[in-house]
Amino acid sequence: MIPSKEALLKAQKTVQPYTHKTPVLTSTLINELIGAEVFFKCENFQKMGAFKMRGAVNKILSLSPEERAKGVVTHSSGNFGQAVALSAKLLGVSAYIVMPENAPQVKKNAVRAYGGIVTECESTIAAREQETHRIQKETGATFMHPSNDMEVILGNSTSASELLEKHSDLDVIFAPVGGGGLVAGTALAAHYFGTNCQTVGGEPLAVDDAYRSLLSGKIETNETTNTIADGLRTYLGDQNFPIIQQLVSKIIRVEEQEIVQAMQLIWERLKIIIEPSSAVAFAALLKSEEEFKGKKVGVIFSGGNIDVKNLPF
Known part of the structure; x- marks a missing residue:
């Protein structure tokens, strides 16, 4: 049973006085590189530096x-x-x-x-x-569970809701997948406020429990937490998994090096700081660019909280 459109609208009203309406950035160079129109929803500019x-x-x-x-x-x-x-x-x-x-x-x-x-x-x-x-x-x-709580998921949905307010004709929105709270919220917003708008998750190959969960039909866990994307080292829960099963089109897995390259590209071209977990969604788009050529694509940058003394490049 997925939450109603009214529940998403209520969450938007609730969080608005306490959160920033974060900017949406574009890059001509990145659009040319991918052959698509890409709109980056920058939750790295949210209060405390993340969508959470x-x-x-x-x-x-x-x-x-x-x-x-x-x-x-x-x-x-x-x-x-x-x-x-x-x-x-x-x-x-x-x-x-x-x-x-x-x-x-x-x-x-x-x-x-x-x-x-x-x-x-x-x-x-x-x-x-x-x-x-x-x-x-x-x-x-x-x-308060970081990702497996319906009120948290509804709060998270407001990021993609804002993106779709600005760009209602997106074909797809990419979001990173860790505990599943952001990708579930994104999928709900795409479902109610988009027009045939897909949701695609990006996940580190090293912790690909969500990818395996969609294949097996049950919540899988990880043997290791060995990924640079420290915010994505956890797994799905019973609140968000049914939403993901129903509304997320697919999950694309990315290698560690692909995460680092995506992160570096954003730092260099958009001149903004995103953390590795944020770069995972963009890395997934880069990996599957052929499939999304000519499309209008949203990418949720989940956050920008990084230890600048410990950069991967």
């Missing part, structure tokens, strides 16, 4: 006053942690953030700067969940 602000705000505002008084807790490698910390700060709510010890230092620092209470743990999903449960038990805080 949208989902975090929408979720916190869906809670009762009693729930908000006890605070919120989440686990995150960085961007969702920053989004929850900043959203909670704006809304006067305590935020507890569990972060894997190998998360980029720049992201840990940012969470703390936004007033988030950080607990570090081993870099496994099991360790993250264990710490989160402990904090929930001790504080009564409401758990």
Whole structure:
């Protein structure tokens, strides 16, 4: 059962006062290179530097006053942690953030700067969940899942909704796939506000659980988290997977080197900072450019939170 168009419109109204309407950029050179008209929705210019602000705000505002008084807790490698910390700060709510010890230092620092209470743990999903449960038990805080929560997914949908407000005739929108919250939200927006607009996911080959999940019909996991796209090291959930199954046309897998090349091309040509996870969607377009020649293509840049002392090029 997918959410209604009304639910998407409500989310747009809810998040608008707390988020930026991010710019849409184009590049003549990139259009010529691909042979398509490409429109980049730049969530790297969102508050806290990523689309996740949208989902975090929408979720916190869906809670009762009693729930908000006890605070919120989440686990995150960085961007969702920053989004929850900043959203909670704006809304006067305590935020507890569990972060894997190998998360980029720049992201840990940012969470703390936004007033988030950080607990570090081993870099496994099991360790993250264990710490989160402990904090929930001790504080009564409401758990916020970074991607497998309908209010978060609806908040995320507002990025593609804004893109389609500007360019209603897009043939396809590319979004990166990690936990599935952004690609599911994008697919909902394309379904309701586009005209025969496809949604295509880009996923690192090293963590291709979503690609395999669509093939097998059940949620798959990864043996490894060995990708430069640190925001995409997690897997799908039961809230977003049915939306992805129904509304995402395909998932294109990309190699690590292809991610780095896509990222470098954007830095050089658009003169903007995107993180590796953001570059995955564009890398997927570059890899499949023959298929989309002559089309109008949207690409969601999910964020720009990068450790500039640790660049891959």
